[in-house]
Amino acid sequence: MGTPTGNAIDIVSLTKRYGRTVGVEDLGISVAEGEVFGFLGPNGAGKTTTMRCLVGLLRPTEGSVRVLGRDPVTEHLSLAPYLGYLPGELRLYPELTGRETLRLLATLQGAPAPRQEELCARLELTGADLDRTVREYSRGMKQKLGLVQALQHEPELVVLDEPTEGLDPLVQETFYALLAELGRSGRTVLLSSHVLPEVQRTCRRVAIVRAGRLVTTATVAALREARARKVRLTFADGLGRRPLGAADHWSPDWHGDQAVLMIPPDRTVAALRELLALPVRDVTVEEAGLDEAFLDLYRSTAPAQEPPR
Numbered sequence: 487m488g489t490p491t492g493n494a495i496d497i498v499s500l501t502k503r504y505g506r507t508v509g510v511e512d513l514g515i516s517v518a519e520g521e522v523f524g525f526l527g528p529n530g531a532g533k534t535t536t537m538r539c540l541v542g543l544l545r546p547t548e549g550s551v552r553v554l555g556r557d558p559v560t561e562h563l564s565l566a567p568y569l570g571y572l573p574g575e576l577r578l579y580p581e582l583t584g585r586e587t588l589r590l591l592a593t594l595q596g597a598p599a600p601r602q603e604e605l606c607a608r609l610e611l612t613g614a615d616l617d618r619t620v621r622e623y624s625r626g627m628k629q630k631l632g633l634v635q636a637l638q639h640e641p642e643l644v645v646l647d648e649p650t651e652g653l654d655p656l657v658q659e660t661f662y663a664l665l666a667e668l669g670r671s672g673r674t675v676l677l678s679s680h681v682l683p684e685v686q687r688t689c690r691r692v693a694i695v696r697a698g699r700l701v702t703t704a705t706v707a708a709l710r711e712a713r714a715r716k717v718r719l720t721f722a723d724g725l726g727r728r729p730l731g732a733a734d735h736w737s738p739d740w741h742g743d744q745a746v747l748m749i750p751p752d753r754t755v756a757a758l759r760e761l762l763a764l765p766v767r768d769v770t771v772e773e774a775g776l777d778e779a780f781l782d783l784y785r786s787t788a789p790a791q792e793p794p795r
């Protein structure tokens with residue numbers, strides 16, 4: 487379904503308030519068709535609120551949301567066949583069997599469910615499981631059912647709110663494979679998560695929100711590159727802690743003859759030039775991990791600038 491902007495999602499100045507509580511404020515995010523896009527932020531940041539606006543379950547207080555070129559609230563029915571949604575808290579009818587649940591949700595999606603059987607098999611929901619009532623399901627089984635319904639009708643856009651919650655590691659691997667296939671087949675995916683390696687592995691670009699506001703939108707690679715370098719120097723003269731000249735500005739952490747410094751990327755080369763004039767026996771330079779990058783963004787109080795791409 488080609489859209490005029492080429493974007494599957496266009497969120498412009500979105501504000502959603504719940505009475506006096508702010509869910510999100512002045513949020514702007516665009517996701518291109520065919521992107522697998524990560525949505526990150528601490529608890530209460532506004533991820534679920536945004537996703538519920540995208541699937542038409544919440545009406546924006548201000549601003550606009552377009553999904554596959556349509557308004558998800560007023561064009562909900564015509565959008566349903568093209569949209570897959572896994573809510574963070576899946577509410578199912580406990581008295582229905584798994585099979586009846588999938589059938590009901592396919593009816594609401596207004597589309598055939600050509601992938602239902604294959605997805606159940608891959609996520610290890612057996613025929614016997616599908617004949618049991620949802621009341622008897624474990625948390626992981628409910629989550630698998632949620633994933634099957636979100637993907638069973640081959641939607642153009644899939645919105646997944648913390649999709650791996652409750653899944654065991656083997657099923658998580660199957661989920662990652664499914665996600666990679668969706669990306670290769672040109673589908674668009676918006677995925678919220680607290681699991682940073684999950685995002686690093688599956689998404690090229692991410693948006694980070696905090697307290698209802700956008701902190702940054704960036705590629706995973708740029709977030710990493712913008713982070714400090716971890717420089718580890720080993721001296722061999724048994725002197726231990728010593729002055730490091732200008733590099734003392736980076737507050738070295740000393741362990742015997744070893745100093746560890748976190749240096750911003752644009753200062754690393756100059757700092758190394760000076761440091762390597764000292765009697766250094768060994769040096770290693772590492773990129774700070776993505777998890778360190780995210781923790782930093784989570785913690786900092788001022789909204790960060792978009793790092794260079």
Ligand SMILES: Nc1ncnc2c1ncn2[C@@H]1O[C@H](COP(=O)(O)OP(=O)(O)OP(=O)(O)O)[C@@H](O)[C@H]1O
Pocket residue numbers: 504507508509510527528529530531532533534535536574
């Ligand atoms: N139905 C509601 N009524 C009132 N306030 C709400 C409601 N839903 C969410 N909020 C508030 O909106 C803010 C954003 O919540 P939201 O659930 O969107 O965050 P989130 O990023 O999905 O968090 P989490 O990672 O914990 O799931 C929070 O302050 C929350 O308390």
